[in-house]
Amino acid sequence: MLKTSKGLKRATVISVPNPWNMDLLAKAVEKLEFKELSNVQEESWGFTRPDHTDTWPVLPRCNNVYILTLRHDRRVLNKSRLSREWNQAIAEKEKQENRRLNKDERETLRDEQKKKLYPKTAPNENTYQAIYDADRRILVVTESNSPAVEFVVDKLNVALKDQGTSLDWKGNLVEAVLEDTLTAWVYKPENQPKEYNFEVGSNMRLENESCKAALSNQNADSEEVRVHLHNQKHVGQVQLIWKEQVELVLSSKRIISQMNFKAFCSEKIKEIQEGDSHESLRTYQQATFMVFYSAFLELWDAVSNIPTEI
Incomplete structure (x- = not known):
């Protein structure tokens, strides 16, 4: 059901202000189902089945959780070649008609x-x-890149148009609500509250208005990190370890990337593989999806509880 069999890797969580009519949405995404590009089209987008087969419908459901899969094909022309052929066409037509176009x-x-x-x-x-x-009224876009999230939201709004509702999400308008907290955690990791079950990792991005510094394999108490912090840089994103098993990168905007649930979910996945659910591909995919999604929700609750004020 998910693009990767290893669960969610990235997540941008968006609150949904009004509940959606899922019957209407199902009809809408079916009408907007992806169609292959023709020879005269530059791009094509549409909703598709998660595994590109008939195993699942275009809008599959697990309990009260729905998965939307959006495909976008776009031709990116070689600019130099286009310019050459365009200029040649202009020259030929101007010569033929003996005038400037x-x-x-x-x-x-x-x-x-x-x-x-x-x-x-x-x-x-x-x-x-x-x-x-639908129960939590959240949309989890499995992307951390703002243009990609905006593209998904824009196309989903097309499908929601008949319901008279839409989502309003722009990456540049999302506030860095965890900036102070994450910076304090990096500055003094030993004082990090234990109740959140997070530990500071060794990768981070420190930034201010004029520059950014991406640091790898640097402990929070290293000299290089200290220099950046003393130069008034704050944490834009930082690697964290949750419950000693799940690695992730959390941004100051509460956007998550590089999640790794393999160790955290291994026992439950093993139970599914050894049980009866593996006899049906659809049942197996549904069961593994719910394991990973339930783990993500537990992580998201922890992330949501990180205080914005210290």
Whole structure:
């Protein structure tokens, strides 16, 4: 059901203000199902089945949790080649008609050259996923990159249009609510409250308005980290270890990346593999998904409880 069999790797959690009518949403995503690019198209997007087979519908459901899979294919033309062929087409037409082409005519020729290049250019294929938890009223976009999250939200809003509701999420408007707390944790990791079950790791990004420093394999008490902190840099993101088993990178905006639930979920996954659920692919995928998603919810509750004030 998920793109990776190892569970969630990245997550941007968005609150859903109004409950969604899932019957209407199911019909909407079916109408917006992905269609392959034609030879004259630059891009195509649409919702698709999570495993690209008939195992699951376009909007699969586990309990009261739904998975949306969005595919986006886009041709990225070689700019140099397009420019050469466009300029050549302009020169030929101007010579043929013995006159200078105006701006609109030149742009029309550019569009024509682009369409000629489309069949010769393989599209870039991207697949995104989001999990809608109807009980918690949250959308978990399995991306940490703001443009990717915005793309998913934008296309989901198309599907939600008939319900008269939408999501409003922009990466540049999300506040860095954990900036002070995470900076304090890195500055004095020994004073980090134990009740949150987090330990500071050795990778981090320290930043201020003028520059950023990405540090790898640096303990929080290292000299390099101290220098950056004393130069008024704060934590933009930091590696944490949760419950001594789950590694993750948490940003000051509460966006999570590089999650690794392998050790945390290994016993439950092993039970599924040894039980009856493995006899059906669909049942097995559903069971493993719920193990990973339940683990994520436990982690998310811990992240949500990290105080924004110290």
